[in-house]
Amino acid sequence: MGRVRLLLTSLLYLLLVIGIWVLEEYEESHLGITVALTYSPHFFWLIPLFLLMHSAFRKKNWAALDVQALTLIFVMVALMNLRIPTPQECTGHPLALMSYSTHQGQVSAFVLQNILTVHQPEVVLLQDTAPSTSMYISSLKRSGWFTAEHQGLITLSRYPLKKQQGLSSVHALVTDLQLQRRTVRIINVLLPEVRDPLKFQLQARTHQGVLKQILGLASRNTVIAGNFNAVPHGLWVKPLRARYSEAMGLGFGYTYPTFLPVERRDQVWYSGGLCHQKHEVLPERGSDHRAIQVKLSVN
Incomplete structure (x- = not known):
């Protein structure tokens, strides 16, 4: 040439x-x-x-x-969504939150327990779980965890749950945590996939419609986290980005597929009143997604 x-x-x-x-x-x-x-x-x-x-x-x-x-x-x-974050001064109460899409409950109770022990999250959001996962979660109640479940979505919290609501139409689980004197709304989500070449347009409209409904559930201190089944890029994410900030550190933050991640499908978004301190993709494997953990500050 x-x-x-x-x-x-x-x-x-x-x-x-x-x-x-x-x-x-x-x-x-x-x-x-x-x-x-x-x-x-x-x-x-x-x-x-x-x-x-x-x-x-x-x-x-x-x-x-x-x-x-x-x-x-x-x-x-x-x-490719390379993020170069700007420094933030966070002075409020810290909150460690983990999100993990478990691929129809394929992550064993041993792996989940190891993650909880090693990484010490205070709030855990699980998506795409199975009945076997629910059995393990039931045992956590006896060790001081507050739990909420809805259609394969599970939210665990070290803080009391003031409210919990499962929404079948959008596959979301809404919980309000009592964190000292503040209430933090956590929305655990699993958005529909867009992957069928013959139905791309229909599936994209469904995906964006579900997100629009989820955005209507927000309150003052809100975290929307889980498996979004899409990279945070393009028109679909604009309504989300207009009202929320993504909790991301330096880098790509890829979580899918687990053996060689090339997509950031698992995301954490937070509203005003919250501050982002840290983001990491956890090394544990067992699902087709990697788990992510973020540290937020409730101002």
Whole structure:
């Protein structure tokens, strides 16, 4: 590939990924191609880029490499959701919250107990559980945990539960925690998947409709967390991002699939009145998702 041709190809690829980002962020007609792009992993866009970079290195085409470096930054930040958080001063009461999608209860009681022992969360949100998980949760009540369950969603808390409500229509479990003199609303969610190529548009509308209903459940100090079955990118996440901040540290925070995570499907969002201190993806395996734990501060 000639030097000029390589440079032009690199420029065209940069324009292509910018065009993809524009489609995902601003195209509101739910075209099939837009839905497919939004709900698909974005690391694939690195493969052609790395091939171009390899060719540019071999030919010492520094102009092409400059364009490719710019493209790499754009793909990582705009498409792959690389987060560079701004420091926050958190002075309120700390709250350690963990979320884990257990893939139809495949995570054993031993693994769950090990996670609770090692990471010491104060609030645990489990999604996609099975009856065997409920049996283990029942035993935790005797050790001081407050529990709430609804259709495979389980919320555990070291703090008293003032209120609990399961919503079948949106697959969400709402609990209000009494944290000192403050009430914190925790919404444990499992959003529907968008993965059938023949039903992308219908499933995307369902996914976004469910999120809209969940947003109507919020109160002053609210945390919405769980398995969103989508990366936090594109039009679907804009209503959420307008009212909430994502509890994310430096990096990608990928949780799915567990053996080589390339998507941040498991997320924690918090409203005003709360402050984010720390986020980590836990190393334990046992599900098709990794667990995440965040530390928030209730101001």
